[in-house]
Amino acid sequence: MPTVAAVMTPFPYFVDRANSVLRAMQLMDEHEIRHVAVKDGTRLVGIVSRRDIDRLGHPAAPQKDWEATRAERVMTPDPYVVPMDEPLAAVLETMAARRLGTALVLRGDRLAGIVSVTDVCRALAQVLRDRFETPEPTAA
Numbered sequence: 001m002p003t004v005a006a007v008m009t010p011f012p013y014f015v016d017r018a019n020s021v022l023r024a025m026q027l028m029d030e031h032e033i034r035h036v037a038v039k040d041g042t043r044l045v046g047i048v049s050r051r052d053i054d055r056l057g058h059p060a061a062p063q064k065d066w067e068a069t070r071a072e073r074v075m076t077p078d079p080y081v082v083p084m085d086e087p088l089a090a091v092l093e094t095m096a097a098r099r100l101g102t103a104l105v106l107r108g109d110r111l112a113g114i115v116s117v118t119d120v121c122r123a124l125a126q127v128l129r130d131r132f133e134t135p136e137p138t139a140a
Contacts, residue, residue, distance in 0.1 A: 001087045001088065001089055002087075002088045003084060003085050003086060003087060003088060004082055004083075004084060004085075004086045004087075004088050004091045004103065004105055004113075004115055005084040005085070005105065005112075005113065006088060006123070007088060007115055007119045007120060007122075007123040008084075008105045008112070008113030008114060008115045008119065009113055009114050009115070009116070009119055010112065010113045011112075011113070012035075012036075012037055012104070012111060012113055012114040013027045013031060013033065013036050013037070014036060014037035014038065014039050014111060015027065015036055015037075015038055015039075015048070015071045016038070016039055016040070016041075016071070017038050017039065017040045017045055017046070017070065017071055017072035017075070018070055018071070018072070019070070019071050020066060020067045020068070020069060020070060020071070021048075021053055021056065021066045021067075021069040021070070021071060021073070021074055022066035022067045022069075023071070024036045024048045024053065024071050024074075025053060025066060028050055028053075034049055034050045034051075034101075034116070034118075035047055035048070035049050035050075035101070035102050035114060035116060036048050036071075037079070037104055037111055037114065038071050038072065038075045039111070042109075042110075044079070044081060044104060044106075044111055045072075045075070045077060045078075046071075046072070046075030046076055046077045046078070046079055047075060047076050047079040047102060047104065048071055048074055048075045048076070049076070049101065049102075052074045052075065052076060053074055055074070056069065056073075056074050079102070079103075079104050080094065080095070080098065080100050080102070080103045080104065081103070081104045081105075081106055082103050082104070082105055082106070082115075083105070083106055083107075084105055084106065084107050084112055084113070086105075091103050091115065092120060095115075095117075095120075101116060101117050102114055102115065102116045102117075103115045
């Protein structure tokens with residue numbers, strides 16, 4: 001059974017809980033991602049998703065409003081956190097049961113990666129291609 005490390009996106013982006021929502025939005029836009037971990041110093045305290053930000057207000061709101069709002073105001077506290085060696089099936093079962101879109105992955109007590117539904121879909125697509133696609137015939 002592969003571990004969660006096999007499908008995670010390593011080196012996830014994060015903001016400090018005191019950073020602005022604007023900073024989280026900029027990271028999401030710049031790196032084309034939908035989730036950003038939230039830390040308090042070195043401690044992982046939450047996760048902010050694009051959906052969390054969208055619930056706060058309209059994206060066309062004045063930039064000063066996004067700058068004044070702190071990440072801790074919109075974050076989901078106590079995110080689902082797993083160790084790197086956690087079996088992938090167990091993580092996916094928990095994500096499905098709890099209807100979660102992400103799991104944050106730790107190496108020891110440090111943030112090492114993030115697994116999103118998108119990561120899992122990519123991995124599943126590869127498994128399906130490997131198992132069911134027929135190889136191209138070679139020229140003789």
